[in-house]
Amino acid sequence: MSDPGAPAVEARGLGRDYGATRALDALDLVVPRGALVGLLGPNGAGKTTTMLLLATLLAPTRGAAALFGHDVVRARRAARRTLGLVFQEPSVDGVLTVRENLRFAARLAGLAGGAARDAVAAAIARMGLADRADQPGRALSGGWRRLVDIARATLHRPALLILDEPTVGLDPEHRARLWAFLDAERRAHGTTILFSTHYLAEAEPADRVLFLAHGRAVADGTPGTLVAPFGSAVLELDGPGAHAVADALAAEGLAREVVPTAAGCRVGLGGHRERALELAGRADGVTRAVVRAPTLEDAYFARTQAAPGRGAAA
Amino acid sequence: MSTLATIHGIVARDLRRATRQPSRLLGGIARPFVWLLLVAAGFNRIATVGADLTYQQFAYPGVLVMAVLFGGALTAISTVYDREFGMLRLMLASPAGPAVVLAGRTIAATAVGLLQGVIVLGAAPFVVHAGPGQLARALLALAAGALVSALLGLLVAARLRSVENFAGVINVLLFPLLFISGALYPTAHLPGPLGFVARVNPLTHFVELLRRTFGQPVEFSLATNVAALAAWAAAAFLLAALLFDPEQRFIGPARRGARG
Numbered sequence: 001m002s003d004p005g006a007p008a009v010e011a012r013g014l015g016r017d018y019g020a021t022r023a024l025d026a027l028d029l030v031v032p033r034g035a036l037v038g039l040l041g042p043n044g045a046g047k048t049t050t051m052l053l054l055a056t057l058l059a060p061t062r063g064a065a066a067l068f069g070h071d072v073v074r075a076r077r078a079a080r081r082t083l084g085l086v087f088q089e090p091s092v093d094g095v096l097t098v099r100e101n102l103r104f105a106a107r108l109a110g111l112a113g114g115a116a117r118d119a120v121a122a123a124i125a126r127m128g129l130a131d132r133a134d135q136p137g138r139a140l141s142g143g144w145r146r147l148v149d150i151a152r153a154t155l156h157r158p159a160l161l162i163l164d165e166p167t168v169g170l171d172p173e174h175r176a177r178l179w180a181f182l183d184a185e186r187r188a189h190g191t192t193i194l195f196s197t198h199y200l201a202e203a204e205p206a207d208r209v210l211f212l213a214h215g216r217a218v219a220d221g222t223p224g225t226l227v228a229p230f231g232s233a234v235l236e237l238d239g240p241g242a243h244a245v246a247d248a249l250a251a252e253g254l255a256r257e258v259v260p261t262a263a264g265c266r267v268g269l270g271g272h273r274e275r276a277l278e279l280a281g282r283a284d285g286v287t288r289a290v291v292r293a294p295t296l297e298d299a300y301f302a303r304t305q306a307a308p309g310r311g312a313a314a
Numbered sequence: 315m316s317t318l319a320t321i322h323g324i325v326a327r328d329l330r331r332a333t334r335q336p337s338r339l340l341g342g343i344a345r346p347f348v349w350l351l352l353v354a355a356g357f358n359r360i361a362t363v364g365a366d367l368t369y370q371q372f373a374y375p376g377v378l379v380m381a382v383l384f385g386g387a388l389t390a391i392s393t394v395y396d397r398e399f400g401m402l403r404l405m406l407a408s409p410a411g412p413a414v415v416l417a418g419r420t421i422a423a424t425a426v427g428l429l430q431g432v433i434v435l436g437a438a439p440f441v442v443h444a445g446p447g448q449l450a451r452a453l454l455a456l457a458a459g460a461l462v463s464a465l466l467g468l469l470v471a472a473r474l475r476s477v478e479n480f481a482g483v484i485n486v487l488l489f490p491l492l493f494i495s496g497a498l499y500p501t502a503h504l505p506g507p508l509g510f511v512a513r514v515n516p517l518t519h520f521v522e523l524l525r526r527t528f529g530q531p532v533e534f535s536l537a538t539n540v541a542a543l544a545a546w547a548a549a550a551f552l553l554a555a556l557l558f559d560p561e562q563r564f565i566g567p568a569r570r571g572a573r574g
Contacts, residue, residue, distance in 0.1 A: 057407055076411070080408060085403075087404075089399070091403075095330070095331050096330060100330065107322055108408040108410070110319050110320060112318065
């Protein structure tokens with residue numbers, strides 16, 4: 001039985017092993033209805049496994065999850081009714097036209113007759129696909145295929161959209177179009193969106209962001225709270241002398257976070273930009289020193305790089 | 315209602331895919347005619363099958379089986395294609411679930427197998443003695459055989475992950491099943507194990523249904539033929555339904571990886 005007050009997603013100790021590999025350890029996640037939540041992490045962090053578990057396509061090895069109160073194992077069918085799914089690769093049948101692809105999706109969602117026709121027509125109009133509606137899927141560019149994919153996933157007005165790297169491979173124009181559409185859907189219908197992405201700027205507008213690394217959640221909060229430890233500014237240092245400068249800043253109590261990078265390090269500053277630049281300017285072996293505002297990327301590297309390695313399945 | 319909508323959607327899509335790739339259909343129809351016109355016609359002079367039949371007349375029910383078998387089973391290839399390109403994952407995550415997806419796939423593949431069989435059946439008046447009643451009974455037999463052929467193909471496709479593997483397994487599985495079915499030569503005198511395989515082979519019973527229709531000698535009773543095909547269809551559907559579940563929850567956890 002569905003609980004009208006239940007969150008869109010509730011996972012408790014959710015985990016999955018593949019043989020001896022622990023892909024997802026024990027995830028606790030509550031996504032309120034209508035929220036926009038990003039799952040961020042490097043490849044192999046457990047993002048896709050989390051989404052497949054929530055989509056009922058994988059069975060958990062441990063823990064439990066529910067969508068709007070429907071358990072993803074015991075009430076799979078009810079949980080699936082709440083879902084719209086987009087995976088990394090566009091799932092558009094190249095032999096069928098765009099309209100036929102959408103009609104197929106409508107019927108998969110259980111819509112028949114006039115309801116299916118209306119849903120397809122509305123999806124074509126919303127996504128601006130009218131000029132391409134009668135083209136075969138194989139004639140579309142990757143960007144348009146992805147937009148068809150989004151139209152497919154949303155045409156039955158799911159309460160929860162799960163999007164696994166929906167913008168991978170898209171040019172900036174299609175990416176902007178996709179996010180504008182999703183934002184409009186969310187505002188108009190209160191759709192909950194759980195997404196993963198490697199483009200960290202896409203997660204900045206999220207209500208909440210979860211960093212995953214080695215199958216574990218290593219940070220969880222609003223973009224603002226995740227970035228807060230970096231203070232008011234970040235000093236980017238390149239060159240072999242970067243870490244000596246970071247040490248000097250730490251000794252003076254100016255470094256709030258130090259994150260190694262391929263070329264040097266990033267230092268979160270609690271103010272005192274001038275002093276930090278002065279130290280960097282005097283140091284040997286610093287090839288570049290730049291002060292800028294902190295971003296989610298700084299928090300991402302700080303939390304995912306510091307995470308301990310993956311555990312083995314019992 | 316939503317289950318019917320899902321089945322409708324899957325059948326409509328699979329039939330569109332089949333009809334928009336005419337080379338597949340033409341190939342499926344050409345193969346039995348090549349056997350009938352080139353191979354069987356040549357064997358007429360050297361093969362003795364008794365019962366006052368030419369080899370071409372003897373082989374005709376087998377050629378019908380060939381048309382239906384390859385039409386139905388190979389249509390199941392779209393399941394492997396869909397798995398490889400991510401579409402099957404979306405279908406299995408639909409509210410209807412794996413068994414309904416399998417039912418839709420079965421109906422579509424059965425229709426394609428039946429269509430290919432009906433086209434080859436059009437040659438019946440030129441090869442065997444076939445009146446309207448015999449043709450009607452042959453149609454029923456083709457439908458039953460197409461259903462079993464479709465389910466055999468889906469059973470194989472249920473666990474395969476690449477189209478290349480599917481083609482290999484189908485060739486290794488379907489041709490031996492066809493050869494040990496009495497479709498192209500009598501199997502009554504096959505030695506022990508092969509004789510046993512021939513008796514439990516669903517295609518043996520499909521061939522016999524057609525031979526019976528055209529008044530040719532048969533080994534089993536009609537009830538045995540029908541029961542054997544029904545048992546194969548039920549067993550193949552149940553097993554394929556279990557295998558279609560992405561996690562095979564009834565027979566143990568999957569050992570697949572996921573990226574990211």
